[in-house]
Amino acid sequence: MSKVLDAKVLAVYQVAPETYYMELEAPEIARLAVPGQFVHVRCSDAQDPLLRRPLSIHMVSRPKGVLALLFRVIGQGTELLAKRQPGDTVNLLGPLGKGFTLPLPGSRVAVVAGGIGAAPLVFLVQELANMKCQITVYLGAKDKKSILCDGQFTQMDAEVVIATDDGSMGFKGNVIDLMERHMDWRKTAMTYVCGPKPMMQRVAALLAAADVPGEVSLEEHMGCGVGACLSCAVKIAHHGQITNKRACADGPVFPSWQVVWD
Amino acid sequence: MKPNLQVEIGTMLMANPVTTASGTFGFGPEYTPYLDIERLGAITVKGTTLEPREGNPTPRLVETPSGILNSIGLQNPGVDYLIEHYAPYFRQLKTNVIVNIAGNTVEEYANLAAKLNSVPGIAALEVNISCPNVKKGGLAFGSDPVSAAEVTKAVRQATTLPVIIKLSPNVTDIAAIASAVEEAGADALSVINTLLGMAIDIRKRKPVLGNIMGGLSGPAVKPVAVRAVWQVYQRVKIPIIGMGGIMNAADALEFILAGATAVAVGTASFINPRAAIEVLEGIERYLVENNIDDIKELVGAAHG
Ligand SMILES: Cc1cc2nc3c(=O)[nH]c(=O)nc-3n(C[C@H](O)[C@H](O)[C@H](O)COP(=O)(O)OP(=O)(O)OC[C@H]3O[C@@H](n4cnc5c(N)ncnc54)[C@H](O)[C@@H]3O)c2cc1C
Ligand SMILES: Cc1cc2nc3c(=O)[nH]c(=O)nc-3n(C[C@H](O)[C@H](O)[C@H](O)COP(=O)(O)O)c2cc1C
Ligand code: FES
Numbered sequence: 001m002s003k004v005l006d007a008k009v010l011a012v013y014q015v016a017p018e019t020y021y022m023e024l025e026a027p028e029i030a031r032l033a034v035p036g037q038f039v040h041v042r043c044s045d046a047q048d049p050l051l052r053r054p055l056s057i058h059m060v061s062r063p064k065g066v067l068a069l070l071f072r073v074i075g076q077g078t079e080l081l082a083k084r085q086p087g088d089t090v091n092l093l094g095p096l097g098k099g100f101t102l103p104l105p106g107s108r109v110a111v112v113a114g115g116i117g118a119a120p121l122v123f124l125v126q127e128l129a130n131m132k133c134q135i136t137v138y139l140g141a142k143d144k145k146s147i148l149c150d151g152q153f154t155q156m157d158a159e160v161v162i163a164t165d166d167g168s169m170g171f172k173g174n175v176i177d178l179m180e181r182h183m184d185w186r187k188t189a190m191t192y193v194c195g196p197k198p199m200m201q202r203v204a205a206l207l208a209a210a211d212v213p214g215e216v217s218l219e220e221h222m223g224c225g226v227g228a229c230l231s232c233a234v235k236i237a238h239h240g241q242i243t244n245k246r247a248c249a250d251g252p253v254f255p256s257w258q259v260v261w262d
Numbered sequence: 263m264k265p266n267l268q269v270e271i272g273t274m275l276m277a278n279p280v281t282t283a284s285g286t287f288g289f290g291p292e293y294t295p296y297l298d299i300e301r302l303g304a305i306t307v308k309g310t311t312l313e314p315r316e317g318n319p320t321p322r323l324v325e326t327p328s329g330i331l332n333s334i335g336l337q338n339p340g341v342d343y344l345i346e347h348y349a350p351y352f353r354q355l356k357t358n359v360i361v362n363i364a365g366n367t368v369e370e371y372a373n374l375a376a377k378l379n380s381v382p383g384i385a386a387l388e389v390n391i392s393c394p395n396v397k398k399g400g401l402a403f404g405s406d407p408v409s410a411a412e413v414t415k416a417v418r419q420a421t422t423l424p425v426i427i428k429l430s431p432n433v434t435d436i437a438a439i440a441s442a443v444e445e446a447g448a449d450a451l452s453v454i455n456t457l458l459g460m461a462i463d464i465r466k467r468k469p470v471l472g473n474i475m476g477g478l479s480g481p482a483v484k485p486v487a488v489r490a491v492w493q494v495y496q497r498v499k500i501p502i503i504g505m506g507g508i509m510n511a512a513d514a515l516e517f518i519l520a521g522a523t524a525v526a527v528g529t530a531s532f533i534n535p536r537a538a539i540e541v542l543e544g545i546e547r548y549l550v551e552n553n554i555d556d557i558k559e560l561v562g563a564a565h566g
Contacts, residue, residue, distance in 0.1 A: 001295050004535050042533070047328045047481045047509070051532060093535060221321045223330065224532040226295075228288030230308070230337045231323035244316055244337060249292070 002096055002226070003028050006089040010066065012082070016146055018073045019116065020082045021058075022090075027065025029094050033057050035124035036099030036217060036253045039069070040225035042091035043077040053077040054222050054248070056120035056194075057095060059152075070119040070148065096225050097252050100124055100215055103189040105131040110185035111158070112138045112203050114175055114195020118148040120217055121194055129156040136161065136184050140175030140195070144168035176202045186210050193217070193256065204256040214256035220247040235260035265549035266556040267542075269303070269523050271501050272424030272449030274358055274386045276303030276524060279557055280514070280542040283505050283528030284309055284362035284388060284428075285334065286479075287538075289348050290355065296535035302542065304358035306526060307348070309390050311363070312370050314340035319472030324461050329482030329507075330529060331459050333473035336364055341377050353383030360426065364390040368409075368416045375420035387423050389413065392430030392455035404430035404455070407442035418447035426503065428452035429494070431483075436490050437497040444498045452503045452526065453494050454487045480529040481507045488520050495521025495562050509537065511544020518545075518557070519564035 007026035015021045029039065040052040058070040073079050084090060103109055109128060113121045118139065128135050135158035141147045142165045153160045162170030163178040171178045176199065185191050191214040193203045200216045207214040220232035227249030236245045236258050245251060267278035281304040289307050290299050299305055317337025324331050339347075344361070352359040361384050365371040371389060378384055391404035391413050403409045410427070417425050427443045429436055431454040440451055456477025461470045469475075487506025494502055504522025507529070508514050514525040530537035549557060 004296055049325060050328055050480055050529075051325050051330065221323050223323050223332070223529075224286070224288075224292070224535075226288075226292045226535065228292040228308075229286060229323070229332070229532065230317065230334050231321075231332060233317060233320055233322065233337065 001032070002094055004091070004093045005029070007092050009084050009086050009088045009090060011086055012084055015070070016148055019148065020071055020073065022069045022071070022081070022084070024067055024069070024090060024092065025065060026067050026092055029092060030060040030062050030065050030067045033060055033067065033095040033123075034099040035127050036120055037095040037097050038120070038252065039067070039092045039094030040096055040222070041069070041081065043081040049077045049080070051223065052093060052225060053081070054096075054225060056217070057123055058119045059123050059126060070116070070122070072116040093225060097248055098250065100192055100253050101190070102127060102131065103133060106133060107189035108134040108187060110136050110138065110188045110191040112175060112179065112191060112193040112195070113149070114140045114199040115142070115146065116148065117195030117217070119194075121192065122149050122152050124192055125153055125156050125158055129158065135159065138163070138175050138179055138182070138185070140164070140178070140199070142166065175199065176206065179203070179206060186212060188212060190214065191256075197261070201261040204259060204261070207256050215253050216256045216259060217252045218247050218254060218259065219252070222248050224248070235262070263555065265546065265554060267546065267549075269501070269557060271386060271426065271503065271524060274304070274424045276358060278303040278542055279518070279524040279545070280538055281306050281360065281503065281524060281526045282531065282538055283526040284390065286528040286531050290351070290359075293531065293535055297539045300356045302357055302538055303524060304360050304385065305355070306360040306362055306388055308338055309336050309362040309364045310338050310341050310344050310374065311336060311365065312341055312374055314338065314343065321470060321472055324470045324476070326459070326461055326478065327482060329478050329480035331461055331471060331476035331478050332456070333471045333476035335473060341374055345377065345381050349381050349383045351383075355383070358385035359383060360386045360388050362388040362390050362428070368412050371413050372416040372420040375417040375423075379421040379423060384423065386426055387417065387421060388426040388428050388452055389417055390428050390455065392428050392432070404439065405433045407439050410439050411442040411446035414443040414446035414448050424449040426450040426452050428455055429490070430455050431486055431490055431506075432458050437493045440494040441497045444500050448500060450501045450503060451494060451498065452505065453522070454483070454490050454506045457483055457486060479506065481509055483507045484513060484516075488516050491517055491520040491522050495565065508541065509533075511541050511548060514541045514545055515548060515560070518560050519562070521562040521565065523561050
């Protein structure tokens with residue numbers, strides 16, 4: 001059951017260009033959340049910007065009742081959010097959406113992150129590590145400065161392979177080129193993907209060709225976040241039929257082979 | 263003493279004047295984690311058409327200063343699905359359920375009304391002749407007094423349920439349409455639907471919405487909505503459900519003073535899922551603080 005509440009900001013700092021980490025005291029949400037879910041965040045108390053902003057749950061500490069967000073400043077809402085100070089409150093609605101499907105304990109899994117797409121995958125890897133899974137993270141960004149969360153993944157005993165567009169760190173090229181060279185993901189029980197849409201589409205095609213199951217976390221512009229307004233429609237194919245699903249309530253995570261990319 | 267909040271919309275008795283705006287509250291269950299929806303005077307559910315509809319391409323929503331533009335395009339599972347899957351739920355709810363309907367032709371409106379007429383659990387029909395997001399029907403009916411009256415007559419003949427006609431603000435003389443549908447047998451009016459608008463992405467140099475244009479709602483439209491309620495109240499005797507940018511009780515009271523018997527909370531639910539209940543509680547507080555025993559004393563009170 002999801003909640004709406006004021007959460008106290010415990011910490012907020014910049015971790016990469018335009019990218020902020022924010023820690024919030026929200027025990028009820030931390031307790032209920034599963035990897036892949038998101039919170040709908042009120043970035044200002046004013047009527048402009050009006051809507052909440054969907055942000056993935058980046059990490060939780062259930063014992064401390066804390067949840068963390070990792071977000072990129074791209075517009076008005078995220079800019080205001082980044083200016084919050086410790087001690088301020090932020091109104092949260094969550095946890096929302098359906099998260100990732102977890103594999104059997106001890107499974108071999110791959111995690112593919114592009115840019116800010118790493119945000120929800122840290123919580124996922126936290127959970128996978130607890131389940132003693134064997135994890136490889138394919139981590140891509142435009143340059144070394146923009147690589148996110150590599151330290152966190154390594155700390156959780158995941159194998160991390162990095163690709164940067166300019167070659168300033170790891171493999172020179174994108175994460176898909178990297179995957180094509182690296183064969184390990186072909187033997188996984190599940191591959192989890194979050195990143196820019198064109199990247200997710202290409203990874204989904206790779207997975208389909210190799211007959212490997214995968215899940216992708218989709219983004220759509222959201223109004224309500226709870227399944228009521230139908231603004232976040234995504235096309236999903238199931239048993240040969242294409243229907244509109246709601247990214248907020250039926251997703252944001254969907255089986256990679258069911259997504260109709262356009 | 264507790265003030266009397268009860269109001270009537272045709273033969274539909276509402277325990278209090280607060281409902282939700284169609285398309286902003288799903289079918290009800292979406293908001294049950296946040297508020298007791300049965301405390302509301304009614305809930306109004308997403309627009310229903312004869313056949314299922316896929317709606318418009320995405321993006322379907324974009325934020326504008328103090329408002330949103332939407333171009334959902336009446337995505338819905340169709341009336342038969344509603345009757346089979348949602349009506350049993352509506353029947354169990356201890357509040358009124360208003361079903362919003364939309365058609366491409368006068369016959370479709372009549373068909374919808376006939377199909378829903380004898381379905382237990384439905385308290386009233388809200389007839390959407392004002393959706394800016396569909397090509398056929400919708401706004402075309404709502405912008406002309408003659409066709410608005412035609413739809414009203416057809417629905418009136420097909421059902422014994424209270425008929426609420428939802429008016430568009432995208433017209434020159436909203437009171438003329440209101441008067442025409444009153445004469446054609448409407449029991450009440452919903453005022454207003456969204457205002458036609460658009461937004462352009464200057465980086466891509468393209469319209470933002472997949473459907474190019476959309477309907478504006480939220481606080482930005484409130485002054486237009488209050489004006490529309492004011493003008494309609496001066497022309498008709500039937501009750502008005504006021505809506506358009508209601509964010510809190512103070513906004514709702516403006517509509518009531520302008521002439522609304524009931525109010526609907528729309529976009530506000532997206533920002534605060536408890537908005538509808540907070541509007542109700544605030545209205546009640548206002549009545550107590552101002553020693554008013556009956557909400558009806560306030561309806562249209564600003565007209566002097
Ligand atoms: C389920 C989900 C999880 C997300 N998780 C993260 C995350 O962990 N970290 C992160 O940095 N970003 C995340 N995003 C993207 C984030 O929501 C947008 O970057 C943010 O809403 C932009 O708001 P803004 O006011 O800064 O930008 P503006 O451009 O001013 O936003 C304008 C409007 O568009 C909407 N909007 C704009 N871009 C997006 C988008 N990509 N997806 C959904 N709505 C959008 C906003 O809600 C707002 O209504 C997520 C999106 C979704 C759908
Ligand atoms: C996302 C969205 C979907 C809507 N869908 C419908 C609909 O199906 N039928 C209808 O009559 N009005 C629909 N409306 C209009 C609202 O019911 C209401 O008239 C309008 O939003 C003004 O109120 P508000 O500013 O409080 O939201 C919709 C509005 C929004 C924002
Ligand atoms: S954001 Fe409203 S249905 Fe998904």
